[in-house]
Amino acid sequence: MVAGETSGDLLASRLLSGLRPHLPNADIHGIGGPKMAQYGFRSDWPMEKLSVRGLFEVLAHYREIKGIQNALRDALLLERPAAFIGVDAPDFNFGLEAQLKLAGIPTMHFISPSIWAWRGGRIKKIARAVSHMLVVFPFEEEIYRKAGIPVTYVGYPLAEVIPMEPDVAAARAALGLPASARVVAILPGSRMSELKYNSVAFIEAAKVLAQRDPSIRFVVPMAGEKQRAYFLELISKAGLADVPIQLVAGRSHEAIAAADTVLVASGTATLEVALFKKPMVIAYKMMRASWHILRHMGYQPWIGLPNILAREFVVPELLQDAATPQALADALWSQLSDDxxxxxxxxxxxxxxxxxLRDTAQESAQAVLQLIGKRLT
Incomplete structure (x- = not known):
């Protein structure tokens, strides 16, 4: 298995929670994080090596990432595992899966890339790489069936984990936040490249809001110590060290649950915020050269998963130059002020x-066992 970032680690852990009881002695290894490790997963390389986003950002790390991909491929071709499961990280995993599938190793990919949002031509590449696709949105099944790719809709894993009615009071108490305060959660991203481009604008927006209402509390979860140190370095260099934010280690779900509104970088975290039933402002900044290329590749007007699922702008999206501190603050203020x-x-x-909602752990485990020729007992 290969998961390339924090969200992939969480999603893969849901699959493993259903699979491990049926394969208690299996050697499950590759690249993953601490949540996968809870189910006996062994990571051969640190997951952070793959946590890079953006065309030119990836190029800067290309040699190292390609070296890891080649080394893993060579090891798996010798080992010939019962199956390979790529969890998200499509640019890394599809290339690896294509080579393994060609060699006769069954390949599964968990979470479809957004071929329905952009780069639709990837379906042919996916067909060459993937023996079976697990999808998390119901409308995706038809896309793969039409392309002749075996597919299973397993539901969105976090829909089971996140309660239908989040306990706001308990989350605030756990984070030491006043029960009656107005709370804004700020999620600039878990990748270092996301922190690089989003952090300053996000915290400058918090500064604008704090000037409007000094009683607003800001909570900023950090995915790890490396991310925390880099984030603090960025905001210190920008002269924002005095903005009254509360940094927390991990605990992003508690931060979201405690919030009245959320400023969130585009990605899977936007759907987590929606599952917590929270208003949000979706924003994203990246290297300018990457932006000029990527903005012409979309063929629908939304990038945030809640808006894509709703097929309309239910929450605002402020991207690149539009994601100014003032615009972000104004959008958040509107949500805070509108009951x-x-x-x-x-x-x-x-x-x-x-x-x-589906039983994702069991649905995905059953698909894996069928792929490797075993049955659920």
Whole structure:
């Protein structure tokens, strides 16, 4: 198995929670994180080596990442595992899966790339690489069936983990936040490249809000100590060390649950925020050269998963030059100030939550066991 970042580690752990009881003695290894390790997963390389986003950012680390891919490929071709499962990280995993599948090793990919949002031509590449696709959104099944790729809809794993009615009071108590305060959670991303481009604008937005209402509390979860140190370095260099933010180690779900609204970098975290029924402002910045290329590759108007699932802009998206501190602060302030809007979003996200509920652990485990020729007992 290969997962390339924090969200992939969490998603893969859900699959492993269903699979491990049926394969208690299997050697499950590759690249992954601490949540996968809880189910006896052995990581051959640190997961952080793959946590790079953006065309030019990846190029800067290309030699190292390609070296890891080649070394893992060579080891697996010798080992000939019962199956290889790539968890997200499509640019790394599809290349690896294609070579393994060609050699007769069954390959599964967990979580479809957003071929329905951009780069739709990838379906042919996926067909060459993947023996079986696990998808987390119901509309994705038809796309793969039409392309002749075996597919199973397993539901969105975090729809089972996140409660239908989050306990706001308990989350605030756990984080030491006042029960009656207005709370903004800020999630600039878990990748170092995301922190590089998002952190300063996000914290400058917090500074604007704090000037409007000094009682607002800001909570910023960090994925790890390396991310925390880099984040603090970035905001210190930008002269923002005095902005009253509360950094927490991990605990992103508690931070989201405690919040009245969330400023979140585009990605899977946006859907987590929706499952917590929270208003959000989706924002994203990246290297300018990457942006000029990627902005022409989309063929639908949304990038945030809640908006894509809703097929409309239910929450604002502010990207690249539009993601100014003032614009971010204004959008967050509107959500903090509009009780009717928060109520509408809560209902919309509750309906979305119900639509994504399946027994993901068992559905995905059954698909894996069928792929390797075993049955659930």
């Amino acid at each position: 009717a809007l928060r109520s509408r979003l809560r209902q919309r996200f509750t309906d979305m939550h119900h639509s994504l």
